[in-house]
Structures are given as structure tokens and as C-alpha cells.
Amino acid sequence: MNMVLIVTMVVLFLVVLGIFTTYVEYKKRKLYYPSSVAYRTFLARGVDSVSVGFALYLGLYTLGRGLWLLPGLITLFAGNIYLIFYLLGKEGK
Amino acid sequence: MRRFLLVILILLQVVIIWEIYATVKDADFELDFARIFDGGGVVMNLSNVKHEEPFNQSFQAAKQVRLEGFVGDVDIVYADTSDIIFEGKKFLSHTTLDMEAFDSTHIEYKIVNGTAILRWEKPRMFGGTVGFTGVVTVPRSVERLDVEVELGKVVSKGGRNSLSIRANLGDVRVDGHEGSVVINADLGAVRLKDVHPGDVLRIDADLGEIDYSGSLATNTDIRASLGSVTLRLPEDTWTNIDASVDLGSLNSDFPFTNYWQSGSKTRIDGVLGEHRPHAPNGKLTIRANLGSVNIRKVAMW
Numbered sequence: 001m002n003m004v005l006i007v008t009m010v011v012l013f014l015v016v017l018g019i020f021t022t023y024v025e026y027k028k029r030k031l032y033y034p035s036s037v038a039y040r041t042f043l044a045r046g047v048d049s050v051s052v053g054f055a056l057y058l059g060l061y062t063l064g065r066g067l068w069l070l071p072g073l074i075t076l077f078a079g080n081i082y083l084i085f086y087l088l089g090k091e092g093k
Numbered sequence: 094m095r096r097f098l099l100v101i102l103i104l105l106q107v108v109i110i111w112e113i114y115a116t117v118k119d120a121d122f123e124l125d126f127a128r129i130f131d132g133g134g135v136v137m138n139l140s141n142v143k144h145e146e147p148f149n150q151s152f153q154a155a156k157q158v159r160l161e162g163f164v165g166d167v168d169i170v171y172a173d174t175s176d177i178i179f180e181g182k183k184f185l186s187h188t189t190l191d192m193e194a195f196d197s198t199h200i201e202y203k204i205v206n207g208t209a210i211l212r213w214e215k216p217r218m219f220g221g222t223v224g225f226t227g228v229v230t231v232p233r234s235v236e237r238l239d240v241e242v243e244l245g246k247v248v249s250k251g252g253r254n255s256l257s258i259r260a261n262l263g264d265v266r267v268d269g270h271e272g273s274v275v276i277n278a279d280l281g282a283v284r285l286k287d288v289h290p291g292d293v294l295r296i297d298a299d300l301g302e303i304d305y306s307g308s309l310a311t312n313t314d315i316r317a318s319l320g321s322v323t324l325r326l327p328e329d330t331w332t333n334i335d336a337s338v339d340l341g342s343l344n345s346d347f348p349f350t351n352y353w354q355s356g357s358k359t360r361i362d363g364v365l366g367e368h369r370p371h372a373p374n375g376k377l378t379i380r381a382n383l384g385s386v387n388i389r390k391v392a393m394w
Contacts, residue, residue: 011113070113073109077113081106084102087102
């Protein structure tokens with residue numbers, strides 16, 4: 001099986017799973033806290049993940065281009081999704 | 094401001110997705126699950142060959158020869174010659190044709206303390222692979238041969254020397270060898286047929302299976318982490334044995350002493366073979382973590 005196809009499937013699966021679990025987490029938090037607090041969780045997680053992902057990406061890039069860059073890129077990807085959710089949620093308010 | 098940030102983040106997300114795609118595509122290898130689950134085979138392959146050229150070169154041999162850092166399928170044969178002869182193809186496996194990387198790859202030759210060292214010098218910071226696939230003819234007079242192949246299969250036929258093979262990502266096969274054998278294989282299977290080792294026989298396979306057919310050395314050490322171990326030994330085998338299997342079965346056609354089992358762990362720490370009046374000289378050590386161990390009795394001549 002082609003590696004590109006496998007990674008695409010894994011990334012898609014993780015994205016769908018991430019969106020679903022984030023939504024469930026948001027609904028749960030909204031039961032106990034106001035929406036703004038629930039959205040701030042996205043902001044905190046997003047900034048955390050983006051920082052860690054960027055640091056990993058930069059650090060591993062010193063080894064050159066290769067599959068070892070994936071941990072940093074995927075963490076960046078996940079963190080960015082959180083930030084987009086945060087902004088979209090604020091946008092809808 | 095928020096809308097502007099949103100657009101920036103969405104653009105960044107597209108860039109990240111593209112970067113993930115490009116990184117994976119540049120890695121230029123395919124996973125072959127069928128072979129992995131078939132008992133441990135070559136995990137990476139060299140199918141994406143962009144360019145290849147005939148490669149024929151020869152070097153003066155010494156009593157000891159070491160081949161380092163080779164990439165590609167290597168067949169080792171022995172002949173009445175004084176040179177180490179490479180006959181085959183040099184290939185470039187990558188998504189793009191990088192002729193600078195191809196041309197800069199060569200065999201670095203030097204003699205250090207009576208050992209002829211031939212190193213496959215690869216380009217640095219290159220995402221693809223430049224390798225050699227073909228036959229390496231080694232003089233019969235070579236007393237010791239060390240082979241290191243990072244990616245690819247290693248086959249040795251008819252050696253009469255001390256042979257050491259390290260294969261990172263490929264199968265190892267040794268046929269009709271007489272002399273000490275040391276094999277380290279990370280991912281591939283190890284198959285040895287009609288081998289008559291001298292003092293030392295050591296096989297270490299991390300993921301692949303071990304299939305050995307031949308007589309035992311004075312010190313035989315066989316270790317497998319995930320694959321099974323099959324030993325086909327002559328009927329007159331008579332040796333001390335220390336075999337243990339963490340999670341798997343241990344079967345033998347030969348009688349043995351001191352068998353015990355504790356939980357999932359099975360161990361034999363005694364003597365293997367038909368009983369004789371004198372104590373055995375050699376020692377057979379087997380360690381298997383997950384695979385089974387089968388010791389078969391076969392007719393050999």
C-alpha cells in the first residue's frame with residue numbers, strides 16, 4: 001500500500017476524531033461553564049499545541065527533510081484546528 | 094481583526110497539510126504489509142528507481158574485507174581471484190532525478206591494518222537512495238568478510254571463511270558456508286542452508302524469522318525477538334542446550350533433559366540429542382521472545 005495513502009487516511013481519521021472529541025468536550029464544558037470559558041479552553045490548547053508543534057518542527061528540521069518532521073507538523077495541525085475553532089466560536093457570538 | 098486572523102490560520106492549515114503531504118511523498122518508500130505479516134520481510138523496497146547504470150569496479154583484496162553502508166540487493170560469491178569485483182547496477186531511487194547525488198555516490202576504498210574497507214559513500218542531505226544491486230565476487234583466500242547492508246537483501250553462497258553480515262532492512266540468506274557465521278538482522282528474515290560453522294555461529298534477528306539448516310558450532314547463539322526459530326540439525330547432534338522462550342512453544346525432535354515451564358515461559362537447560370557416554374562439548378543457546386522454537390532432526394551428508 002502506498003505510504004502517501006496510509007498517512008492521508010491516518011491524518012483524516014485523526015482530524016475527524018479530533019473534531020468529534022473537541023465538540024463533545026465543548027458540549028460537556030458548556031453544561032457547567034459559560035460559552036466564553038469553554039472557548040477559552042480551545043485557545044489554551046491551541047496555543048499549547050502550536051508552540052510544541054512549532055518547536056518540534058524547528059528542532060527536527062535540523063536533521064533535514066524527512067519523515068521525522070511529521071510529529072511536529074501533525075501537532076501544529078491539531079493546534080491550528082483548536083485556534084480556528086476558537087475564532088469561529090467567537091465569531092458566531 | 095478576528096476574520097483576518099481566521100483567514101491567516103486557515104491558510105496556515107493548508108500550508109501544513111501540503112507540508113505533511115510533501116514530507117511523506119519525499120520519503121519515497123512503500124509499506125508492504127503483506128510481507129510484514131508473512132513472517133518478516135523487507136519493509137522498505139527500492140521500487141521507485143528513477144535511473145540506473147551498469148556498475149563494474151574492482152579493488153585489490155586483503156586477508157580481511159569489510160563492506161560498509163551498502164544499499165541494494167547484494168549477492169556475494171567466491172572465486173579464485175585476487176580482486177573484489179562489483180558487477181551490477183548503480184541505481185537512484187527517488188521521486189525526482191537528482192543526477193548530482195547519483196554521480197557523487199561511489200565506493201570509498203582504503204586498507205587499514207590489513208583490512209580492505211570498501212564503503213558505499215552516499216550523498217548527505219539527500220531524501221532518496223542511491224544504491225548498488227548486483228554480484229560482489231570475493232577471493233576465496235579472504236579469511237574474514239564483514240558485510241553491512243543498510244537496505245536490501247544479502248545472499249552469500251559457498252563461503253569458506255569467517256562471515257559477518259549486518260542487515261538493517263532486508264533478508265539475509267547464506268548457502269553452503271563453511272566457517273564462523275555472525276548475522277545481525279533488524280527487520281528481515283534470516284535463512285541459512287547447509288552451513289557448517291567452525292567455532293562460532295551467532296544469529297540475532299529482531300523482527301524476522303530464523304530458519305537454520307546445518308551443523309552446530311562449538312558456541313551457537315541464536316536470538317529472535319518476534320519471529321520464530323527453526324533449526325534443522327543432523328541426526329547425530331549432541332550438545333549442551335540453554336533454550337528459553339518467553340511466549341511461544343518449544344518443540345524438538347531430539348530428546349532433551351531439564352525441561353521446565355513457568356507461566357508462559359518455557360526453558361530447556363540441559364543436554365540435547367541421543368544419549369552418549371561422554372559429555373557434550375558444544376553449547377547451543379536459544380532466546381526467543383514471542384515466536385516459537387522448533388528443533389528438527391534431518392538427514393545430512
